[in-house]
Amino acid sequence: MNDLSALNSRFSLPGLLKFETGEGGLTRVAVTSGIADAHIYLHGAHVTHYQRKGYEPLLFMSGKSLFAEGKAIRGGIPLIFPWFGARAGDAAAPAHGFARTLPWDLRAAKQIGDSVAITLALEPSDATRRWFAQDFELIYTVSIGASLQLVLEVHNRSSTPFSFEEALHTYCNVGDVRQVSIEGLSGRTYIDKTAALARKTQAGPIRISSETDRVYLDTTETVAVSDPMKRQRIVVAKRGSSTTVIWNPWIDKAKGMADFGDDEWPRMLCIETANAADNAVQLQAGQSHAMTATLGVERE
Ligand code: TA6
Numbered sequence: 616m617n618d619l620s621a622l623n624s625r626f627s628l629p630g631l632l633k634f635e636t637g638e639g640g641l642t643r644v645a646v647t648s649g650i651a652d653a654h655i656y657l658h659g660a661h662v663t664h665y666q667r668k669g670y671e672p673l674l675f676m677s678g679k680s681l682f683a684e685g686k687a688i689r690g691g692i693p694l695i696f697p698w699f700g701a702r703a704g705d706a707a708a709p710a711h712g713f714a715r716t717l718p719w720d721l722r723a724a725k726q727i728g729d730s731v732a733i734t735l736a737l738e739p740s741d742a743t744r745r746w747f748a749q750d751f752e753l754i755y756t757v758s759i760g761a762s763l764q765l766v767l768e769v770h771n772r773s774s775t776p777f778s779f780e781e782a783l784h785t786y787c788n789v790g791d792v793r794q795v796s797i798e799g800l801s802g803r804t805y806i807d808k809t810a811a812l813a814r815k816t817q818a819g820p821i822r823i824s825s826e827t828d829r830v831y832l833d834t835t836e837t838v839a840v841s842d843p844m845k846r847q848r849i850v851v852a853k854r855g856s857s858t859t860v861i862w863n864p865w866i867d868k869a870k871g872m873a874d875f876g877d878d879e880w881p882r883m884l885c886i887e888t889a890n891a892a893d894n895a896v897q898l899q900a901g902q903s904h905a906m907t908a909t910l911g912v913e914r915e
Pocket of ligand 1: 687700710711784808828860862885887
């Protein structure tokens with residue numbers, strides 16, 4: 616049996632969940648429940664689509680995204696581990712770590728109430744040991760229901776402590792980023808990556824009127840994006856995360872990304888649930904850490 620038929624015979628849920636060939640010939644899980652639909656690629660354990668019945672797709676996907684081994688998918692929810700952004704002191708290291716460009720194993724697929732939960736795992740390999748010497752296990756559970764819940768567990772399976780950064784780098788689908796208002800981060804300190812990493816304090820709601828790349832520190836707050844054009848609010852609640860990253864590339868950065876359309880930047884806004892910079896996680900031998908993001912959409 617090929618991968619698809621083996622996966623379907625072992626894990627499919629008739630009428631709810633099946634495995635299929637997605638973009639670029641990559642294998643994806645397709646969930647079609649009465650409440651919501653979703654796609655999750657085994658490549659990078661990457662959620663590329665979530666749509667609650669009666670609402671528009673919650674996630675933005677670039678029309679120019681690559682779907683290829685070793686390459687990041689542009690849009691949806693890239694899974695970032697074990698470092699965020701460029702790796703300090705290692706120019707050869709892939710941006711945002713290696714988890715999003717490696718194949719993950721499927722561990723479980725089950726119906727829990729009116730949700731469907733898929734569990735995927737990443738364990739050490741030659742590809743990870745090249746960058747990260749310690750033994751770890753990532754277990755990622757995606758629950759698709761009236762909201763989209765993501766739980767990323769990091770297990771230290773080695774005999775020594777290690778520290779890591781992580782992020783669920785969510786690309787939200789918005790009507791026009793110039794019209795949205797982002798609430799929940801007022802009063803927080805952020806690192807401004809468009810201003811030589813200057814540390815600033817957020818005053819009131821965030822509006823996007825130029826390239827925006829901000830790492831908000833020491834915040835466990837829920838963030839809400841009010842989108843007047845779509846007349847809805849995207850709500851990102853979280854647990855086990857002390858960092859929230861807000862990113863829109865705007866005009867010039869959009870032009871500089873080959874896997875992103877020049878005209879796509881107004882329709883996306885990244886609200887990233889993370890532990891990064893000052894909030895990197897130190898994990899003792901044998902310890903585990905869980906980070907949860909719950910994404911929902913409400914009518915305005
Ligand atoms: O989270 C914001 C950010 O760190 C930006 O600086 C930008 O690099 C973005 O991530 C996308 O990174 P990527 O490696 O996916 O192109």
